[in-house]
Amino acid sequence: KQEVTQIPAALSVPEGENLVLNCSFTDSAIYNLQWFRQDPGKGLTSLLLIQSSQREQTSGRLNASLDKSSGRSTLYIAASQPGDSATYLCAVFSNSGYALNFGKGTSLLVTP
Amino acid sequence: KAGVTQTPRYLIKTRGQQVTLSCSPISGHRSVSWYQQTPGQGLQFLFEYFSETQRNKGNFPGRFSGRQFSNSRSEMNVSTLELGDSALYLCASRQWAGGTDEQFFGPGTRLTVL
Numbered sequence: 001k002q003e004v005t006q007i008p009a010a011l012s013v014p015e016g017e018n019l020v021l022n023c024s025f026t027d028s029a030i031y032n033l034q035w036f037r038q039d040p041g042k043g044l045t046s047l048l049l050i051q052s053s054q055r056e057q058t059s060g061r062l063n064a065s066l067d068k069s070s071g072r073s074t075l076y077i078a079a080s081q082p083g084d085s086a087t088y089l090c091a092v093f094s095n096s097g098y099a100l101n102f103g104k105g106t107s108l109l110v111t112p
Numbered sequence: 113k114a115g116v117t118q119t120p121r122y123l124i125k126t127r128g129q130q131v132t133l134s135c136s137p138i139s140g141h142r143s144v145s146w147y148q149q150t151p152g153q154g155l156q157f158l159f160e161y162f163s164e165t166q167r168n169k170g171n172f173p174g175r176f177s178g179r180q181f182s183n184s185r186s187e188m189n190v191s192t193l194e195l196g197d198s199a200l201y202l203c204a205s206r207q208w209a210g211g212t213d214e215q216f217f218g219p220g221t222r223l224t225v226l
Contacts (some may be wrong), residue, residue, distance in 0.1 A: 031211030043116075043202055044217035051212055089155070093211055098168050099145065099157035100204075100215060 002027045002094045006103035013080055014111055021075040021106045023090030028068050034100070035064050035075050036089040044089065048075070080110045113139055116205050116218035124224045130191040133221045137184050137205030143167075144186040145215065146178060149200040158201075161186055162209040190223075198225045 003026040013019055023033070032051045036044040048057045048064040050073070056065040061078040077084060087107045091100040117136045125131050137144050146158040157170040161180035178188045184205075190197055200220045206213035 032214075034215065036217070041200075041222070043118075043219040044204075046214060046216060049214045091155075093215075095211070098211070099160065099170065100147070100155075101157075102155035104154045 004103040118218040135203030141205040
């Protein structure tokens with residue numbers, strides 16, 4: 001059974017800092033990995049999708065990497081802003097189960 | 113292109129009642145999945161529908177059921193509601209049902225069971 005873990009559970013940083021969110025998964029037989037953002041009481045916004053054959057994806061100030069063999073992904077946020085405050089969720093789409101398996105998320109607070 | 117829409121956005125029910133939630137996928141998307149989000153368990157997969165057929169099902173009791181219509185819209189039904197069914201129910205759509213597709217989520221339906 002695929003287990004997804006996100007570290008840290010919560011993070012508070014001052015505006016302007018670069019930061020890294022970590023995600024690990026137990027079964028490397030995945031199709032892809034997605035990073036999502038969730039604002040309080042809202043749905044999920046897809047940030048980045050990395051296919052299993054890819055090593056990284058970039059979108060604006062966001063960069064996500066994938067090391068399938070070690071079961072790890074990182075989300076790098078450059079020059080953080082207060083508007084980046086949200087919960088960030090990592091999800092893997094596994095060959096087994098054939099559904100997204102989510103981590104519990106990292107709650108990010110960027111202070112002005 | 114419009115995103116995934118879910119109705120209603122909020123629901124309050126009492127134990128023992130049943131409830132139906134609706135999801136309209138992004139135009140052209142044929143796969144719809146449902147997820148339950150609670151503070152304790154996080155996000156858990158309920159089921160996926162593609163071309164009106166249930167393709168995959170998570171580990172939930174039979175009180176949770178769903179269906180998909182020919183226009184790809186999907187409904188989820190929960191019968192005999194329990195307090196523990198209080199959650200945010202999220203619907204996701206993707207174009208096909210392959211493993212490489214990006215999934216897009218709706219705003220969710222917040223269900224409160226009293």
